[in-house]
Amino acid sequence: MAKKKKKPQSKLKYKFTKKLVHLFESHPHKNFSEKEIIQIMGVKSTSDRKLIHDVLIELTTFNIVKAVQRGVYRIAQGSERHNAENVVEGTIDFNQRGAAYLIVDGMEDDIFIHSNNTGKAFHQDKVRVELFKRQGKIEGKVIDVVERKRTEFVGTVDVGKSTVFVRPEESRMPVDFFIEKGHLKNAKHGDKVIVKFLSWPGGSKSPLGGVIERLGKPGNMDVDMNVILAENGFPTHFPRAVELEADAIQEPNYNEEAKKRRDFRKTLTFTIDPIDAKDFDDALSFQELKNGNYEIGIHIADVSHYVTPGSKLDLEAYSRGNSVYLVDRVIPMLPEVLSNKLCSLRPKEEKLTFSAVFEITPDAKVVNEWFGKTVIYSDHRFTYEQAQEIIEGQAENKEFGDVILTMDKVAKILRKKRLQAGALNVESQEVRFELDEKGNPVGLKIKVSKDANKLIEEFMLLANRKVASYIGEPKKGKKVIPFVYRTHDEPDEAKISDLKGFLAEFGYSIPQVKNKPISYGLNQVMEKAKEKDELHIIGPLVIRSMSKAVYETDNIGHYGLAFDYYTHFTSPIRRYADLLVHRILFEQLNGRTYKDSNMLDDWCKHISGTEKSATEAERESIKYMQVKFMEDKVGRTYSGKVTGVTDWGIFVELDETKCEGLLHINNLPGRYVLDTKIKHLVSKEGHENYHLGMAVEVVVKNVDLVKKQMDLILPDDLMF
Structure with missing residues (x-):
């Protein structure tokens, strides 16, 4: 399970800071020892005394107070407040009103910067800020831009x-x-x-x-999609030098490579992927052993064989961080000659792979593991739909049928164990658009994760978990090396408290199960929501209450998956993190030290950032395509459900099209105010109140492709 990162009590910290500043300012010529301060503040608990100490250290950092000697403090005088000690460095984060906050590593509270004091900084720049005090609060003024985030x-x-x-x-x-x-x-x-x-x-x-x-x-689909990509920092084409470097790569001599690798070309191997996939990252091999166990191989494209550190290809892949999947196009991390051809594990072709091979008992216990470079031959390519038909008994396949059914049984046992350990079972409805030959949306369908999807998921999770454990678990006499972990922190207590309040509005409570984490109870809530057809409301609420998964060298485990060790090993064609993991693992397997370990912290921050940008670009493309799909439906009436409540209106997802629009507060009858405690939009004149999950009827008033927004109004008979 994830090891919770310690988070200071922000409200109590603010209270102590305010009281301490007042104490020092009220006695400008007096020195106070820390012991005296604790007595004056009436603090008794060890945790509160520790917090007082932390606040004092922070105030000296800001040069609000001065340490006269060890453990003795006084207020800093005017001349002492304006020197180099009163300057900090961090990342500036603007809001839409022009003001900003400075985020400083290791500091829990951000520093407010008034719009008049932002200097020549842009959003997310690294800046140097002078600190000062206004009305008892610490504020900042930008005095220098250290590094531009974007140009x-x-x-x-x-x-x-x-x-x-x-x-x-x-x-x-x-x-x-x-x-x-x-x-x-x-x-x-x-x-x-x-x-x-x-x-x-x-x-x-x-x-x-x-x-x-x-x-x-604007208004042209190609232009608008390119705007989405460019705004999120992703180029639409590869530099010529990168393309030339990729084109110059020769296909390997697989027989020669097999002499240096483990040869799986005669072992039954196949892929299962979406019907429109072109970059096949992973393949599975299967053979039954004489002792009745199974040898299952998870074979991953050996991108590191072709993309060498420091090459033009490598630098471009790092810059992108990951592939971006918009509704109508893919912007790959690697040029097509690699992503769709040389590295892609296409059927009836030999390929170089990096593999995790496990001996597994019929009851899904891993009794042996092996990691290393391999060469494979994919015997068959299945789509998820084809594999699902075999699992459901709707189709037969003499060569692969029994194999897929056996692997499905193993995957289901692995999944059951994971959920019993407290892994979150989050199911979300994913809408996929059907596009015509010009890329216009002409229909949509709900993507459902079935057994075939879960089969692949469980074996990828197994490979990722075991690779992370192999590197990260302490071994006698050996030093744990720096590594790229995929971490997921425990949820914040305040967010869980808010979630409990929201769930109560829908008649749900989170069961407390003895010796089980809260995730176990959340799974039961979501199971009930699924039965009541409310999962599309409850699921996103649960997800928003969770921390975000990131890449880090400091392993705290993965809360959502209930793994102590976890990484990303299985998708190096589309994620730079996996390419790093392959390089580090290869060096470790060969008894060598990865030479760029000192860079991993910075690289983890970068690829976590590009992943966030890619997610944002993908969401924006979905919003755009939803609006595009609704262009010819202005004036129609739809049934829907409230998916968001704000002080400027409500968001409604239409039942028929699954597209979301805004019913602005100005288009509601009379005056409404937001009750922030229960997230209700409440009428002041006795009209209908609005809350999450509520069924409503709306009319499509307008669509705006540039803003990626659909405006809704109430039917005439509901306005009066």
Whole structure:
């Protein structure tokens, strides 16, 4: 299970900070020992005394108080407050109103920065900030930009009478870019472009920028999808030098490679993937052993054989971090010659792989494991649908039928064990659009995870878990090496408290099961929600209460999967994290030390960031396609359910199309206010109140492709 990261009690910390500052300011010439302070504050518990100590250290860091000697403090005088000790470095995080917060590593509370004090910083820049106190609270002022997070932005060209600006798409960018003549690159008013930051002259209100790529007019699907990609930092094409390097890679001599690897070419091997998949990362092999156990191999594309550290291919893959899967296209991490051909485990072809091979008993106990480089031959490619038909007995396959049924049984036992250990069983409805030859949405269907999907999932989880355990578990006489773990922290207590309140509104309570984590009770809640057809409401609430999984070298386990050790090993074609794991594992298997271990912390932060950006791009493409699908349905009435309640209106998911739109508060009868405690939008004049999960009838008023937004109103008879 995940080892919970310690989180200070923020409210109590704020209370102590306020009291301490008041104490020191009330006695500007007095020195206080820590023991005196604890007595004055009336603190008794060990945890509170520790928190007092931490607050004092933090106040000295901010130069609000000064340490006269060890354990003795006084208020810092005016001249002492404005020196290098009063300056901190961190990442600036803007909000949509132009103000910002400074996030400092190792500091629990962020530092507020007023919109007048953000200087020449952009969202997510690394900045140096001078700290000062205003009305008893610590604030900051940007005095220097240490490092730009981004220098390229997506925006709209605004041509005025005598000036040209590019207005960034990102709502948290505090300024527009001024474009001088010669830097417009034939872009016209209203065009979407990529603008590069050039400079920010002293005294100027706006930074200078230059257009480096014209994307086109908004409203065109290709343009709008490219805008989504560019805004999230993903290029739409590979640099020519990277393409040339990829094209120069020769297909290996598999017979020669087999002399250096374990040869699985004569072992029954197959893949199971989505029907439209092109990059096949993984394959499974199976053979029954004489002792009645099974040898099951999880074979993963050996990308590290082709992509060498420091090469142009490697640097580009690292920059991207992962492939991006939009509704109508895939932006691969690696050029097509690798992702869809050389590395892809296509049927009836020999391939180089990195494998995790297990001897497993019929009751799913792993009794032996082996990791290493291999060569395989995939005998068959199954789609999930084809494999599911075999599992359900609707289709026969003489060569593979019994194998798939046996592996399905093993996978189900593995899954049962995982859930019994406290793994979260989160099922979500995923909508997939059916596209015509031009990429326009013409229909949709709900993607359901069936036994065939879960079969692949369990064996991939097994490989990932066992690789992480092999590297991470302490071994006698051996030092644990730095590694890339996939970690997932325990949920925050405050979020779980909020979740309990929301669930109570729907008549659910989280059962407390003896010697089981809260995830065990959450699974029971979701099972009941599934029976009541409310999972699409309850599932997202549970997910939002959880921490986010990230890549880290500091292993705290994976709470959601109930694993003490976990990593990503199984998808190196589309995730750079897996490529790193392959390199580290290979060095370890050969008794060598991975030479770039000191870089892993920075790399983990980077790939966690690109994963977040890819997820955001994928969500935006879904929103766009939903709006596109509803373009010709304006004026129609639909039944739906409330999926979000805010102080500006309610979000409604339509039952028929599964598309979500906003019913703005201005389009509700009379005045409404948000009850934040129970998340209800409450009418002041006795009209209908709105809450999560509530069934409603709405009319599609308008769709806006540029904003990726669908506006809803109530039917006429409900407005009066």
